[in-house]
Amino acid sequence: MLELTMASVSGADVGATAGMLMADAPSDPGAVLRVGRDASVCRLATPDDWLFVSRVHLEFLCGPEGTWHVSWLRGSQPDPSSEVLLTVGEYAQTIAYGGSVQLPRGGAGEIIIRDRTGPRSVNVGFYHEA
Template sequence: MLELTMATVSGAEEGATAGMLMADAPSDPGAVLRVGRDKSVCRLVTPEDWLFVSRVHLEFLCGPEGTWQVSWLRGSQDEPSSEVRLLVGEYAQQIAYGGTVPLPRGGSGEIVVVDRTGPRSVNVGFYHEM
């Protein structure tokens, strides 16, 4: 089971959030959870006017062994207006635009999508239950 929580953070003050959303999916091969602005395909949806987030920005996909990966899907622009980081404990890693990284099996962490033009972010916490 992969559990996701999403908080949208706006403003210079730390902790100024605009709601928390949750989604989960069993760790079955092919299971998918998406984050973005498009309500028709995303389980976790950001505000429509947050254009630094693509229609479908992040895709969490379960592989054949029950392990999960996250992909930052390429949008319609050549250059993204956001940055995406994976945080697991003290470990931090930039995720490349169009790139994919594995999530730790049985672990937890956070994916942070940061607006390059202003003090806004989308924080997606994850917990992979074994």
């Protein structure tokens, strides 16, 4: 099972959230959870006017052994207007535009989509059951 929580954060005050959303999916091969502006295909949808987030920005995909990967999907622009960071405890890793990383099994962390032009972010917490 992969559980996701998403908060949209704006302004210098980190506590100024625009709402909290939750989604989960069983760790079955081929299971998918998406984060982005297009609510018709994304289980976790950001505000429509947050253009630093692509229509479909992040895709969580369960592989054959029940392991989950997160991919930052390429959008229509050659250079993104955001940056994506994966944190697990003290460990932090940038996810490359168009790149993918495996989530730790039995672990929790956060994926942060930061607007490069202003103080806004989308914070996606995850918990991957062992």
